Amino acid sequence: MxxxxxxxxxxxxxxxxxxxxxxxxxxxxxxxxxxxxxxxxxxxxxxxxxxxxxxxxxxxxxxxxxxxxxxxxxxxxxxxxxxxxxxxxxxxxxxxxxxxxxxxxxxxxxxxxxxxxxxxxxxxxxxxxxxxxxxxxxxxxxxxxxxxxxxxxxxxxxxxxxxxxxxxxxxxxxxxxxxxxxxxxxxxxVPEKKISTSWQPNGRHLGFRNGRLPLRMSNRVRAIYDSARGHGRKLLQDSSDSVLVNDIVVVSQDGSGNFTTINDAIAAAPNNSASSDGYFLIFVTGGVYQEYVSIAKNKKYLMMVGDGINQTIITGDHNVVDNFTTFNSATFGEQIKYTHIF
Incomplete structure (x- = not known):
């Protein structure tokens, strides 16, 4: 990617x-x-x-x-x-x-x-x-x-x-x-004191614990998340200092999710959301997605999670030989901050 x-x-x-x-x-x-x-x-x-x-x-x-x-x-x-x-x-x-x-x-x-x-x-x-x-x-x-x-x-x-x-x-x-x-x-x-690496209310800092990210979400969102990830891979949830997830959509090539392409899921995300609203989570199930993903700057506080290394793959075939610049051969681009991809 x-x-x-x-x-x-x-x-x-x-x-x-x-x-x-x-x-x-x-x-x-x-x-x-x-x-x-x-x-x-x-x-x-x-x-x-x-x-x-x-x-x-x-x-x-x-x-x-x-x-x-x-x-x-x-x-x-x-x-x-x-x-x-x-x-x-x-x-x-x-x-x-x-x-x-x-x-x-x-x-x-x-x-x-x-x-x-x-x-x-x-x-x-x-x-x-x-x-x-x-x-x-x-x-x-x-x-x-x-x-x-x-x-x-x-x-x-x-x-x-x-x-x-x-x-x-x-x-x-x-x-x-x-x-x-x-x-x-x-x-x-810039203040001289060390910048905290724990998650803050504005959503800039995400605090991992032992390689896992604690998320806080409603029972409905949690059920969708756990179902998409499969059995035995439950959400790490903590009531304190955890990252708020407000809503979730699932991308799956077999049609079992909300969308079959990542770009369609991004388009469905709310525009100009506030930090207090929490993250809009896009879970991308395993598969090879041949698309060029671009996240516009009005799509704020997005979190994208895949099914794991070598499971969720985003690929494309743009290259310099075919007159594409390096910049436009990237399969994943974002124009904003506050987007996190895992």
């Missing part, structure tokens, strides 16, 4: 970037005015950071806002550049056009992520609540992942050289900028 744009990847990337920053700023010193040189030497790209913040004088919050604002501006310019190429798509090969369409989609996501980040840092001059800080950190990390995905698509296709030269140059500079923005955000707004 291939994945694109998953939160796990973006969280891992943000952790890698933050681990490269040896200098920590205590919460009670974050409002102190510091020279850019002092702050920039602990970022991933010190020289670029110093150029970005040259002739500035402020706090970590001031510098962070400057960087995120610049990232947003550059994301808009990059999107406009991609759009300008696509207006003349008839002059490009099919692989180039598909790579540009991927970059367009990813650039639109980045503009949304960075707009959201700027709204948040513009209001806060102190640590954000832990879960909110993690959300924003994930979005800024996702912007970097999207840049890399766009870059990969352009490099692995026989793209028109004019497209490559203009877009690759912009991608290189923008990646440095977004990296600095992420680094400064972590230093300014």
């Amino acid at each position: 291939a994945f694109k744009n998953l939160s796990l990847l973006t969280i891992c990337l943000s952790l890698v970037l933050s681990s490269l920053s040896p200098i920590s700023i205590a919460s009670n010193n974050k409002r102190d005015v510091v020279p850019p040189e002092t702050l920039c030497k602990s970022t991933v790209y010190p020289s670029y950071c110093k150029t970005l913040l040259a002739n500035q004088n402020g706090t970590i919050f001031d510098y962070g806002r400057i960087s995120v604002r610049k990232s947003l501006s550059q994301s808009r310019k990059f999107l406009n550049l991609v759009n300008s190429f696509l207006q003349d798509r008839s002059s490009f090969s099919l692989p180039t056009t598909r790579a540009l369409e991927d970059c367009q989609f990813l650039a639109q996501q980045n503009f949304e992520y960075l707009s959201n980040a700027l709204d948040n840092v513009g209001k806060a001059s102190d640590d954000l609540p832990t879960t909110e800080a993690e959300d924003q950190q994930t979005m800024l990390s996702a912007a970097l992942t999207n840049q890399e995905t766009c870059l990969e698509g352009l490099q692995t296709t026989a793209s028109d050289e004019r497209v490559k030269s203009e877009l690759l140059s912009s991608l290189s500079d923008d990646t440095k900028l977004h990296s600095v923005s992420l680094d400064l955000f972590i230093k300014g707004w």
Whole structure:
């Protein structure tokens, strides 16, 4: 199974970037005015950071806002550049056009992520609540992942050289900028205390116990879940610190479930659900599902559970040889956070 744009990847990337920053700023010193040189030497790209913040004088919050604002501006310019190429798509090969369409989609996501980040840092001059800080950190990390995905698509296709030269140059500079923005955000707004790994009311953290996930659900939902999993594989249920499941549907190729395809089950999930509602669980019984699964960003708080390793398999045959980009050969894609696949 291939994945694109998953939160796990973006969280891992943000952790890698933050681990490269040896200098920590205590919460009670974050409002102190510091020279850019002092702050920039602990970022991933010190020289670029110093150029970005040259002739500035402020706090970590001031510098962070400057960087995120610049990232947003550059994301808009990059999107406009991609759009300008696509207006003349008839002059490009099919692989180039598909790579540009991927970059367009990813650039639109980045503009949304960075707009959201700027709204948040513009209001806060102190640590954000832990879960909110993690959300924003994930979005800024996702912007970097999207840049890399766009870059990969352009490099692995026989793209028109004019497209490559203009877009690759912009991608290189923008990646440095977004990296600095992420680094400064972590230093300014992410609390220093360790983030909890147990499940919280907003649904971001799922707490496994001995390799199993405790779920809380009604008797009706529990009966469907246990029946779908088969005899001897009962639900681990705990009244405290367990994950709330509000509803369930079953996907089965033999027609014994609610749906025969995963995409149909996702379409049936509620739109823009709230964390207090709990998860919408999709149980996928054993079988080989030849489909390309895409989870739209308005499908929030989904949980997808399969029948086990080598039992539930999602596969497809898109590949670069047939003029599909790596991004669009993924059999499983999500545009949102708060989706969990097991």
